[in-house]
């Protein structure tokens with residue numbers, strides 16, 4: 001398994017001077033900030049150039065990339081036009097290639113991204129339905145023909161590929177793809193809530209298949225990094241932290257109407273994203289939780305109660321500063337076994353704070369720990385995480401969820 005060269009320790013194979021870095025060298029150890037291209041991208045001081053970078057995510061990603069470069073952004077940049085949102089991979093056409101040329105090729109599509117300012121190119125892979133082995137293998141076969149080393153093979157998969165019925169096959173295919181692989185988990189709501197074994201199997205995937213990244217996610221990015229992922233990406237807003245299957249509209253939780261419009265605020269102590277309006281309600285008669293990041297400067301986290309403009313940008317910058325500080329801290333924890341423990345302990349501390357916060361604001365059920373956080377806080381890390389096969393052999397069920 002690859003040892004990601006997180007800043008703070010040398011890469012296994014130092015990059016030769018004067019040669020453009022490969023995608024793997026460039027992206028190793030980074031947790032990227034995924035901007036929603038519905039809005040004009042901006043140069044953000046909340047994105048650390050050493051440990052992060054930007055993935056422009058959405059339909060206008062290529063135009064936004066040009067704008068961002070023109071605005072002076074010189075950090076790591078990827079273009080994710082998100083074809084998997086509208087296009088499902090088929091065995092004959094696993095990629096969505098432009099239809100405005102006579103003979104569209106994958107090569108043209110990758111060149112186009114580089115020409116628009118991307119430091120590495122992402123394959124325009126369609127959504128891979130669960131158990132659609134033929135389309136998954138078509139991606140693998142096409143990847144075998146890619147000779148350039150500036151490319152990341154995107155695998156936008158139905159979350160059920162990670163359950164016990166399919167994980168073996170998915171890992172086997174990933175092992176056959178020699179390029180870095182960016183997995184995007186697709187499902188309604190939080191994909192990490194989908195199956196008990198999701199967290200266990202995701203860790204197993206990054207452990208067993210080399211150079212696996214996790215894009216378009218939330219704090220699952222940090223769990224993946226702690227367990228050996230090459231790089232990861234965290235979405236600026238809820239719609240970019242998750243993706244839904246082709247042909248489905250994003251559903252909204254009843255308790256959380258409007259989550260697509262209002263900011264979701266990252267709570268530093270509780271390690272969860274919370275809807276801004278729910279926060280305002282919970283803290284209406286109590287001292288709000290406060291934040292010391294450069295944006296908040298000690299102010300309360302109940303203040304992001306607007307869907308547009310400066311409030312949205314301020315909340316996004318707060319989020320990026322908060323998780324960016326964790327990435328920074330993690331980068332300095334070595335060796336890898338220690339990093340996994342550091343992450344587990346941090347999650348466990350956050351888990352313990354839910355009851356305290358609910359008591360403090362006298363609302364017993366106000367904050368409820370997300371299932372993935374429970375899993376990150378409680379799954380074993382001292383030895384290699386047992387695989388489902390090993391668990392089955394021992395006769396124990398997964399501890400996740």
Ligand SMILES: [Zn+2]
Nearest residue numbers: 291293296318
């Ligand atoms: Zn803050």
